[in-house]
Amino acid sequence: NAGVTQTPKFQVLKTGQSMTLQCAQDMNHNSMYWYRQDPGMGLRLIYYSASEGTTDKGEVPNGYNVSRLNKREFSLRLESAAPSQTSVYFCASSEKESRETQYFGPGTRLLVL
Amino acid sequence: AQKITQTQPGMFVQEKEAVTLDCTYDTSDPSYGLFWYKQPSSGEMIFLIYQGSYDQQNATEGRYSLNFQKARKSANLVISASQLGDSAMYFCAMREEGTGGFKTIFGAGTRLFVKA
Numbered sequence: 001n002a003g004v005t006q007t008p009k010f011q012v013l014k015t016g017q018s019m020t021l022q023c024a025q026d027m028n029h030n031s032m033y034w035y036r037q038d039p040g041m042g043l044r045l046i047y048y049s050a051s052e053g054t055t056d057k058g059e060v061p062n063g064y065n066v067s068r069l070n071k072r073e074f075s076l077r078l079e080s081a082a083p084s085q086t087s088v089y090f091c092a093s094s095e096k097e098s099r100e101t102q103y104f105g106p107g108t109r110l111l112v113l
Numbered sequence: 114a115q116k117i118t119q120t121q122p123g124m125f126v127q128e129k130e131a132v133t134l135d136c137t138y139d140t141s142d143p144s145y146g147l148f149w150y151k152q153p154s155s156g157e158m159i160f161l162i163y164q165g166s167y168d169q170q171n172a173t174e175g176r177y178s179l180n181f182q183k184a185r186k187s188a189n190l191v192i193s194a195s196q197l198g199d200s201a202m203y204f205c206a207m208r209e210e211g212t213g214g215f216k217t218i219f220g221a222g223t224r225l226f227v228k229a
Contacts (some may be wrong), residue, residue, distance in 0.1 A: 104158035
């Protein structure tokens with residue numbers, strides 16, 4: 001099992017460009033999440049999907065859109081990138097059980113110039 | 114309002130000694146879960162330990178234990194016999210129910226330095 005995979009690993013964008021971050025999990029988890037981590041800070045939840053077909057906003061959703069394409073895949077889209085979106089983006093998934101321990105992907109480092 | 118508070122931006126500990134990383138939380142939900150994750154310099158997030166709000170005993174996982182004081186709303190991580198490889202960022206997190214299902218909120222983290 002690969003666990004949670006993310007593509008790309010690194011990306012440089014110019015202000016105003018758009019891009020989609022891809023995330024896939026092979027653990028048959030129901031829930032998937034997108035976080036951003038800024039230097040010296042914890043993770044902040046952007047969007048999450050409790051189950052296939054549902055998505056909901058987290059703490060910092062502005063400037064982002066998401067798509068839960070199927071049970072495996074959860075993508076994050078930046079329609080018009082801004083320098084404030086320079087960050088490391090983590091995707092995570094969890095099973096709907098009492099613990100709901102999250103398993104994280106390796107992260108995508110995004111730089112917006 | 115801050116839901117997870119980690120008041121120690123950085124901590125130093127001597128190798129082989131024990132260290133406690135503090136975490137306080139805020140929730141009105143009677144059912145919640147508390148987690149600790151480790152993030153080494155390589156960047157990945159590693160799950161360490163979990164405590165459910167209804168668990169009677171403090172959680173333990175090897176050298177990690179969680180000192181859960183429900184009335185004080187604290188969930189401190191204790192690492193016994195520190196090793197050089199324990200140097201990393203440590204995040205406390207809380208699972209709570211959102212409008213669309215469960216979501217997890219993270220604290221700002223504590224950077225632990227283990228000295229030889």
